[in-house]
Amino acid sequence: MSIRRLPEHLVNRIAAGEVVERPASALKELVENAIDAGATRISIALSEGGLAAIEVIDDGCGMAPADIALALERHATSKLPDEAIEAVTTLGFRGEALPSIASVAELTIESRVRGADGWLRRVDHGAVAGEGPAALPPGTRIKVAQLFAKVPARRKFLRSARAEYAACVDAVKRLAMARPDIGFTLEHDGRRAFSVPPGEERAQRVAALTDRELAGNSVAVDYGREGISLTGVAGLPTFNRGVADHQYLFVNGRPVKDRLLIGAVRGAYQDMLARDRHPVVALFVELPGDLVDVNVHPAKTEVRFRDPGLIRGMIVGGLRAALDEAGHRSAHRASVASLGNWESGSSFAPPPSAPSWPSRSPGFAYPMPAGGGEGGQGSVWDSAPAFAPMPMGKAEPAEAAPPTPVHYPLGIARGQIAATYIVAETEDGLVIVDQHAAHERLVLERMKRAMAEGGARAQALLLPEVVELDEVACDRIEARVGELAEMGLELERFGPAAILVRATPALLGQGDVRGLVVDLADELAAYDQALSLKERLDHVAATMACHGSVRAGRTLSVVEMNALLREMEVTPHSGQCNHGRPTWIKLGHGEIEKLFGRK
Template identity: 50%
Template sequence: MPIVQLDEHLIDQIAAGEVVERPASVVKELVENAIDAGATRIEIATAGGGKTLLRVTDDGCGIDESELALAVRRHCTSKLSGGLEEIATLGFRGEALPSIGSIARLSIRSRAAGAGAAYEIAVDHGHCDGPRPTALSRGTVVEVRDLFQKVPARLKFLKSDRAESTAITDVVKRLALAEPEIRFEISGQDRTTTVFPAARDMGERIAQILGEEFSQNAAEITAEREDVRLSGLAGLPTFSRGNSLQQFLFVNGRPVRDKMLVSALRGGYADVMAKDRHPVAVLFLTLDPAFVDVNVHPAKADVRFRDPGLVRGLIVGALRQTFAEAGLRSSSEGAAGILARMRAKADLVTPAPRRFDGFAPGGYAANAHAAPRETGNGHGAYEPAASPFRPLASAAEAAEMERRPAPVSTGSSHAETRFAGFDEPGTAYSAETIEGAAPAGVTSAPADDFPLGAARAQLHGNYIVAETESGLVIVDQHAAHERLVYEALKEAIHGRALASQMLLIPEIVDLTAEDAERLAEHAEGLAALGLHIERFGPAAIAVRETPAILGQGDIAKLVRDLSDELAEFGTSDTVKSRIDHIAATIACHGSVRSGRVLKLDEMNALLRQMEKTPSASQCNHGRPTFIELGLADIEKMFGRR
């Protein structure tokens, strides 16, 4: 088959396949152009999930009449005056508008700043018409209709209108997070209107998009290393989601979905989050444009860093340090879940009529011998003389009640309320026995002296109830002790060079020459973890010693995983992560088990150690170690507020 020159229209359609994947891709390109134009208000209108209509209106600087025709031609842009090494705008390729015009009906109305009139140009599936005068006060209006109507191969792969509308909203949210000073509005026949007003700062914009709940359950990130700055908010490990849709990553203000950054985010949450959960985070990386390449893919969602190891190390280290310094912070989701379940149970209960007039003048107290009246619930009316629950007659009786020990239940069919500080299974709870259960100074300490308060009881052999100044805390003793043991093991293991086990016969692992070279460069760091390797020819590695704690494992697989990690991220965390996994397993099996009864001093000692241990708010598997209930919430449940 002979080589022929492709038709210009076909070339544009091929290029459009890389730039325009779905309606959300069109919105992304058009909104980025509006941001680059200096807009302060951007409105997006859609119909049919963006397949029928997409309209983006902005109040930016506009396009001059003489430049409208160039704007819809390929490789024409005003944003590369500094070359590819100094890209300071979101758009720069000069492909978006011509690509959209080749697969849809495109119209652009614009009035340049200071111009006396506005002009319009139309592109119908590659055929250009205009420019011609039109009516517009300022800025630019771009309309895209009948997207992919003449490209059925792409149209049939689009999702439902609802799914496409959701994707458009997600794109606008990401761009709005990067530009808090701009007002965004999304409207249309296929959606309810959503407005993100201009925010005073980034914190306000994050609250607008992710909600106040995220702001209350997030830690502020601020870190810098070698002119690379990281900032933003990272959700607490216990504030997680079932997917990664709530992860917003930005590089120099550009929303990206780079796999290296996502991997670094996961690495920062290692040891504190369950494997099937995903963190919620909004992170901004700022660095010299010369050190990052954004011209990797036409969609500009991927980036390449000159030093990926530096960037990854900054993100992982900043997240781990932030969580370690955050102290004991429990996600509000746990308390909210408890309150919601309690309210749901309360709604199922039909309360008795609130009628109590026994002590009122002229009430039943004055007619104690009269026949009781029937109430609507079938019970007799209250008679204070006959009731065992009556007000104290005098101050002397009140004092006598205070001195009287609490009753001990012996024959009830219900489980007895036991105090956790006794070894005898039949010992019942009483005020007298509490005083002797703990050493001096433990129970007498006020609850507000410690963040986790003072232990008061143990429930079901696993949950410690502690009183704090502002409410109460419920602690999972097994999860909490598991974290304490794990952190102690990690400190002992990584605080010195790990013991290694010499192989009787060195393991030879065949690799590519590039992988062998990369591993050889990291041999010194791996030796500190107990893995001793050396070059064995041009394309092989000889493993002479392995970390003793790993035992008998697949050495070849370990080495190949290391080489893959070094090739992709420039780091060698595989060995450390496997050692940490073993330490986590030891901690899990060696921690205090559920069902073990603890004395009061043991419970308080556990609480005090939690307050001094990093990441003690969640266990090694990502489960919360404690839930805090505020006194205000408890009072609301009982109608006191």
């Protein structure tokens, strides 16, 4: 086949494939143009998540009729006054966005320069459909309708209106965080999603667009080195999320999703957060234009640094300095030599000589949520004969000598450290158990057993609790209300940005209802919509179990500690928590003697 020159309309469609992947891509380009035009207020209206229509109105400098026509030609831009593309400071500069969008949608541009009349130009999938005078205030109004309507191959790969709307909201939020001096308003199908006024403080803007509680649970970041500055807001390690969708990174005012920057954030928090938890941050890197290349991606979402190591070190150092000043320092780690003497428990089985289960004492008490022992959804005690009084191994006044830890793989509880760790004595050493991690695994196994037997029982709340979330998170939860009800969590929509909790799984009790719903919303954000929650049962149940477990910091009685140890001994996978960390570690007698120089 001979080489031929492609027709103009096909060239525009190819360019559109690079720049306009979905409604959020087109919206991002239009809002960036409004910002570059010097707007102080930008209003956005969406219909059906942007699939039916996108409208962006700004009060920027506007365009004359000749400029409107030129803006719809490929590689025409006002943002490159010379050929120094590496010195570009505006958000957009390729000159492909408008003609690319116009080639795959119905595009209408209305614009007016101050002191002149307004003008309108309409393009239908690459063909000019009309133009003429227009009445509007100074600025520009652009409307995009029926995106990919005449390109069915692209249209069928778009997701649902709800999913596309979520992507649009994320794109606008990132741009609004980058420019707190500009006011943004976003409406969807006639309902206002959010509105932020111009001239806000950066921390105030970030909190308004992420989580209002962030303002009181974050530290300011202000760090500089070698002409590079790092500013922004960093959430405290305890203020974390289940997924990394609340990490906002900006380079010279440009929102980016760069693996180097994301890795640096993870490195800064690595010894302060569990592996499955993620911090909430909004970081702004400012550096000379010749140290970064912003022209490496058609949508300009990725950048390339001349010295990646310096930038990564800046982020790690800046975040750690900010967190240290707030008093939230990294936990001290044990020496490598000491850790080598400890054995991590993963699985075990009771020895053949383990005694049969004796009769249960009327005075036995176990820290189980209300209703947790009914309907086959309780602890292991429901599937085995009841117990006799647990041996009392704690240093307490007693007439008889403490019992010997015979036949119990995890030993007899001797005490509790920091209201977090259970210390138990075994026949051949010492065992330390993380009470929260261990009970979290036990609750998860109970939930999985309950689901296999037909569903988890729900426990109604005396007073339904309202949990405020952003509209997109509420949409995700609303779409899964039926599946969550099968797991014992009864929810309903309560206005645009709130969820009403009527009942929680009986296995969990009430607990931290808000934290549970927020984490579930984060989990749902990471799922493919085609997957049911039953296909992701382990992840959803693990999230629920975490909020229904004995928390670190709770003082347990000796009976409660021993009951936890006994249930661990007969529960599958109790050697590791739901996040893969060990629930107990063991130090043998020989290793203890080595530590004291006896061997």
